[in-house]
Amino acid sequence: MEIFTETECHPLPDGEVRVLGAVRCVTGAMTRVEMGGRKLLIDCGKPQGNEARGWSFPQEAADSDALILTHGHFDHVGAIGDLWKKDWTGPILGTRATLDIARIVLEDSCHLTHWSPKDTKIFLEWYDSSTKALRYDHPDARIDGFDGTLVLREAGHILGSASVELVSPLSRVILSGDLGRPETPILRDPNRTWDDSRPVDFVLMESTYGNRVHETEPEEVEAKLLEVIRWAQEQRGHIIVPAFAIGRTQTLLYHLNALVESGRVDGLPVAVDTPMGLNVTATYQRFKPLFDREALELYAHGDDPFVFEDLYAVNRGRDSAKLDDVEGPMLIIAGSGMCTGGRVVRHLQELLPDPRTTVLFVGYQADGTPGRRIQEAAKDGGSVWLSGEDVVVKAKIETLSGLSAHADGPSLAAWFKSIPGVKRVGFHHGDPEAQRGLAELVRGGLS
Numbered sequence: 001m002e003i004f005t006e007t008e009c010h011p012l013p014d015g016e017v018r019v020l021g022a023v024r025c026v027t028g029a030m031t032r033v034e035m036g037g038r039k040l041l042i043d044c045g046k047p048q049g050n051e052a053r054g055w056s057f058p059q060e061a062a063d064s065d066a067l068i069l070t071h072g073h074f075d076h077v078g079a080i081g082d083l084w085k086k087d088w089t090g091p092i093l094g095t096r097a098t099l100d101i102a103r104i105v106l107e108d109s110c111h112l113t114h115w116s117p118k119d120t121k122i123f124l125e126w127y128d129s130s131t132k133a134l135r136y137d138h139p140d141a142r143i144d145g146f147d148g149t150l151v152l153r154e155a156g157h158i159l160g161s162a163s164v165e166l167v168s169p170l171s172r173v174i175l176s177g178d179l180g181r182p183e184t185p186i187l188r189d190p191n192r193t194w195d196d197s198r199p200v201d202f203v204l205m206e207s208t209y210g211n212r213v214h215e216t217e218p219e220e221v222e223a224k225l226l227e228v229i230r231w232a233q234e235q236r237g238h239i240i241v242p243a244f245a246i247g248r249t250q251t252l253l254y255h256l257n258a259l260v261e262s263g264r265v266d267g268l269p270v271a272v273d274t275p276m277g278l279n280v281t282a283t284y285q286r287f288k289p290l291f292d293r294e295a296l297e298l299y300a301h302g303d304d305p306f307v308f309e310d311l312y313a314v315n316r317g318r319d320s321a322k323l324d325d326v327e328g329p330m331l332i333i334a335g336s337g338m339c340t341g342g343r344v345v346r347h348l349q350e351l352l353p354d355p356r357t358t359v360l361f362v363g364y365q366a367d368g369t370p371g372r373r374i375q376e377a378a379k380d381g382g383s384v385w386l387s388g389e390d391v392v393v394k395a396k397i398e399t400l401s402g403l404s405a406h407a408d409g410p411s412l413a414a415w416f417k418s419i420p421g422v423k424r425v426g427f428h429h430g431d432p433e434a435q436r437g438l439a440e441l442v443r444g445g446l447s
Contacts, residue, residue: 003443004426005435010202014170017202020058022429025051026208026366027075029429030061031175036148036168038065042175046078048338050368062086066143068150069094070177071161072101073246078109084123089130091143095152096133097160097287101246101280103127108276112341136162137191153191156180157405158247159284163191172198176205178429179407179415181214185254186284186305188292190407192418199421207430208364209408211437216402222255222264228360228398229265233329237356240395242344242371244337245277247405248362250284252333253306254295255403260308271323273314273343274335281306317343324350337363339370345387348374352384357395362403375399413441 004010006024010017014035021030021043028047033040041064047055057079067090069077080092080102094102106127110120134140139149148168155161157180164175174194182189194200216224232239243249249272259265272278285306288299298305314320320343323332334344351357352374365371370386377384378397385391407415416425425442427435 001422002424003439004424005439006432007426010204010424010426012171012173012201014168017173017204017426018060019204019426019428020061021045021047022075024432024435026364026429026431027051028055029070029076030058030079031204031428032060032064033166033173033175035166035171035173036146038143038146039063040065040143040146040166041067042164043068043070043076043177044079044083045076046074048075048340048369049366049372051366057082057086062088064088064090065145066090067092068164069098069102070155070164070175071158072098072105073158073178073244074105074109076178077102077105080106080127081109081123084126091132092127092130093132093134093143093150095136095160095162097283097290098162099131099133100283101158101160104276104279104283105246154188156182156184156187156190159187159287159290171201174200174203174419176203176415178206178208178405179412180405181407182411184405185251186291186295188290190415192415194419196420199423200419201423203416203419203422203425205412205416205425205427206406207412207427207435207438208406209404210412210427210430210434210441212408212434213410214401214404214408216400221400221402222259224400224402225255226259226264228358228400229259229268229329229331231396232331232358233268235356236328237354237358238324238328238347238351239331239358239360240344240347240351241331241333241360241362242337242339243274243277243333243335244363245274245335246280248337248403249274249277249333250281250306251403251405252362253281253311256331257303257305257308260310261303267310268329268331269310269312269326270331270333271312271314272333273320273323273347274333275315277333277335278313278315321346323347328356337371338365339374339386345370349386349389349391352395353392355394355396359395359397361397361399364404364406409438409441412438416442
């Protein structure tokens with residue numbers, strides 16, 4: 001078996017796999033697969049942080065016959081507006097949950113980038129008319145002219161996330177999408193059951209944490225979260241959680257619900273100050289059949305895992321602005337996860353100088369993002385530039401790594417090794433060190 005790191009083009013018996021985005025970096029996933037007589041675009045994301053410098057929309061992406069979405073995160077769907085501006089007219093396929101979440105993300109992106117209401121309306125109408133929902137594990141060949149089958153497999157990353165399996169008369173390709181951690185709350189584990197009747201010509205897989213092992217296991221998350229909460233209660237300070245609206249917010253609510261329902265946390269107001277996060281949480285609640293057994297059992301016993309006492313939804317901006325003046329303790333979940341915009345920036349401007357404040361990061365902070373700069377400034381008592389203002393960082397900075405929605409190196413390698421008969425494997429969606437680390441793990445289990 002051949003292993004490739006940092007390689008952008010991989011030949012197939014009847015075409016090629018060309019990695020157009022997330023090359024030697026984590027964000028901006030975009031891959032074009034040419035096989036079965038068609039060019040299929042897998043994801044259409046935009047890079048973030050330093051990875052966005054010098055980025056331009058690749059023309060090869062517009063030269064595609066269909067778009068298949070693995071999931072709805074911005075770095076996998078954020079460039080769909082650029083595709084639309086190219087007068088692209090193909091179908092957009094994914095699970096129903098992915099298509100719904102992607103629409104929420106795209107509408108939010110239009111507002112953040114100051115699209116006109118007219119353009120936003122036309123774009124979203126085009127998106128709605130272009131989408132076609134697919135089911136997990138169901139072969140689908142509804143792409144005009146595609147001589148083959150398309151199957152989406154559960155990826156366990158966020159609601160509706162999928163790995164993509166493409167089979168033509170001459171080629172078989174599997175693209176992992178982003179893979180979730182086994183045994184995490186709410187969602188089922190990534191699929192590890194594959195047909196062994198024919199070999200796999202090529203596997204393209206993410207490598208975000210390919211050279212790392214998660215230090216905090218899912219069952220340890222609540223203990224760490226409880227420690228952070230009790231310190232804030234003693235200080236009567238605020239906890240600011242810059243949380244990704246999709247996946248991370250819902251998982252955090254799940255753990256907070258467990259702490260409240262068990263009586264371990266009492267009298268702590270929790271404000272969900274992210275309209276997009278509230279919309280996505282409602283989407284999660286609509287797709288309960290996709291949940292794992294434990295989450296379904298909670299519902300069966302009358303416990304909605306996203307609702308508990310002292311939980312408040314903050315929809316209006318003027319209500320958001322008042323939260324910083326409320327006497328603590330209080331926990332505020334606000335977007336965005338890397339502090340690049342949204343309501344969390346104002347909270348940070350107001351509360352970072354207060355030593356009673358805790359900033360709790362619950363996700364990866366890409367190089368060059370304000371979130372990463374806050375982490376670095378906290379080490380030497382420095383300051384960070386936020387929305388035109390130099391803000392001193394005196395707050396306590398904590399990281400809750402157990403909420404990561406990405407599989408670590410050993411879990412990624414175990415997923416790969418569940419696929420029989422692989423001829424070639426390549427990596428993307430990770431920095432070069434992560435790709436090389438994952439390559440070693442994959443190679444280590446081979447005879």
